[in-house]
Amino acid sequence: MFEDFFDVVKKRFNGGSEEEYKPPMFKCPRCQQLSPLSRYEELHRVCPKCNYHGRLSAQERISITLDKDSFKEFDADMKSGNPIDFPEYMEKQEQLRESTGLNDAVVTGTATIKGSPVVVGIMDSRYMMGSMGSVVGEKIARAFEYATENNMAVVMFTASGGARMQEGIVSLMQMAKTSGAVKLHSDKGGLYITVLTDPTTGGVTASFASLGDIIIAEPKVLIGFAGRRVIEGTIKQRLPEDFQLAEFMHEKGFVDMIVERRKMRSVLSHLLKLHGYDKKEV
Numbered sequence: 399m400f401e402d403f404f405d406v407v408k409k410r411f412n413g414g415s416e417e418e419y420k421p422p423m424f425k426c427p428r429c430q431q432l433s434p435l436s437r438y439e440e441l442h443r444v445c446p447k448c449n450y451h452g453r454l455s456a457q458e459r460i461s462i463t464l465d466k467d468s469f470k471e472f473d474a475d476m477k478s479g480n481p482i483d484f485p486e487y488m489e490k491q492e493q494l495r496e497s498t499g500l501n502d503a504v505v506t507g508t509a510t511i512k513g514s515p516v517v518v519g520i521m522d523s524r525y526m527m528g529s530m531g532s533v534v535g536e537k538i539a540r541a542f543e544y545a546t547e548n549n550m551a552v553v554m555f556t557a558s559g560g561a562r563m564q565e566g567i568v569s570l571m572q573m574a575k576t577s578g579a580v581k582l583h584s585d586k587g588g589l590y591i592t593v594l595t596d597p598t599t600g601g602v603t604a605s606f607a608s609l610g611d612i613i614i615a616e617p618k619v620l621i622g623f624a625g626r627r628v629i630e631g632t633i634k635q636r637l638p639e640d641f642q643l644a645e646f647m648h649e650k651g652f653v654d655m656i657v658e659r660r661k662m663r664s665v666l667s668h669l670l671k672l673h674g675y676d677k678k679e680v
Contacts, residue, residue: 422435426445428448442454443659450617451595451659455522470508471505472537473536474501476537477533487564503530504538512667515551516675519554520555523597531562535569535572536572543582546586550675552589560599569601572605576605581609590609590612592609593657598621603621603622612654614653616656616657617645
C-alpha cells in the first residue's frame with residue numbers, strides 16, 4: 399500500500415509520468431457538473447457549483463446538527479418482522495443492517511440544539527430508501543408521544559421514497575398512526591418542525607412530513623407524492639422543469655423556508671428559542 403502511495407507522489411513531482419494523479423471527483427446529480435470530492439465532502443455533501451444538497455446518513459446529520467454527545471436514542475433495538483411474508487424481505491433487511499449499522503430507516507431520540515432540548519427523528523435513505531414500514535411508523539409515533547408527555551418540541555428530518563411495499567397494508571396504516579400522534583402533540587401546544595431533505599415523497603409526504611407547524615426544506619431537494627412521469631402520464635401535460643423541487647414548493651406555499659445546510663443548526667436553534675424551548679431540562 400505504501401509503495402503505491404509513494405509511486406503516486408513520485409509521478410506527481412517528477413513530472414515525467416503518463417498517469418498523472420487525478421483527485422477523486424463528484425458529479426452532481428442535479429447540474430451534472432464535476433467538483434473535487436474532497437470539496438463536496440468538506441461542504442457536508444453540498445455541490446459547490448449549484449448548491450444541491452446531497453443525502454446524509456443519520457449519523458452524519460446528528461454530528462452536524464445536534465450538540466455533541468447530547469443525543470440519547472429511543473428504541474434502538476426495534477426491528478420489523480415480515481407481516482405479509484414478502485419473499486426475501488428478512489434477508490434484505492439483514493444485509494442492510496450489516497451495511498448501514500441501522501435496524502431500520504429512522505433514528506429517534508432526545509438531544510439539544512445549542513442548549514435547547516428537543517425530540518428528534520432522522521430518516522436515513524440508505525435503508526430501503528427511507529421507506530416507512532411498521533418500525534418507522536412506530537418509532538415516530540413513540541417519539542411524538544414522548545414529546546407530548548414531556549412538553550417538548552419535535553424536529554423531524556425526512557427522507558423517504560414513501561410507504562414500504564414489502565409490508566403491504568401494514569405500511570399504509572403508519573400514515574394514520576403518525577398523523578394521529580402529531581395531532582395529539584399539536585393539541586397540547588407542542589412545536590413541530592419538519593425538515594424536508596432529498597427525497598421526501600409518497601406516504602411520508604402525505605402524512606407526518608407535511609404536518610409541521612414550520613416546514614423547512616433544504617435547497618433543490620425533491621418533494622412530492624407521485625412521481626413526475628406518473629403525473630405527466632395522468633394529466634397529459636408537460637410539467638415545469640423545477641416541478642417538485644424545494645423552490646417550486648416554496649413558491650406554491652407548501653414549504654415555509656428554504657435553509658442551507660450550513661445554516662440549519664442556527665435556524666433551528668433560533669426557532670426553538672423563539673417558541674420558548676430554551677435550555678430547559680430534558
